[in-house]
Amino acid sequence: MTLLSEVRVDSADFTAWVRPHLPVMGRVAARLAPDADRDDVVQDALTRAWRKQGQYDESRGSASAWLCAIVAGEARRARARRRPLDVAVPASSYDLVRDLDLERAVATLPKRQREAVDLHYFVGLSVAETAAVMGCAEGTVKSTLSDARGRLRDLLGEDA
Secondary structure, three states, X not given: OOHHHHOOOOHHHHHHHHHHHHHHHHHHHHHHOOOOOHHHXXXXXXXXXXXXXXXXXXXXXXXHHHHHHHHHHHHHHHHHHOOOOOOOOOOOOHHHHHHHHHHHHHHOOOHHHHHHHHHHHHHXXXXXXXXXXXXXXXXXXXXXXXXXXXXXXXXXXXXX
């Protein structure tokens, strides 16, 4: 389907084309800009995608990867506009504390490793989709994820 690369489509066709990708776009926004309103990030990404729809080229990757790359860019912009919030966590919930430890450990990773971990493990993108969103080769994603797992093992311990 080369729907968008051939000609600018009307809003109903565009809506139908993006609708199946909205859940993953929302997960990308939530992971990459946790302090921003994910719906705002997705909406900004959809606006950008609408304007740039003629640039989509199916031969360069899936629609989902193209849209998620736009969401990732909007998430970076949203993070730049906002300061992180401190979150108080009740100490009585072991799972919540363990999850918070993982979140804190992931937050200490270098930016590229953090993005790869967020996209692959938390959003659920494949290595190929993660590579397309990050604009790099699949081997780079695999290496980055391996480095990130090693760093997280050091931070959380072997049994984490």
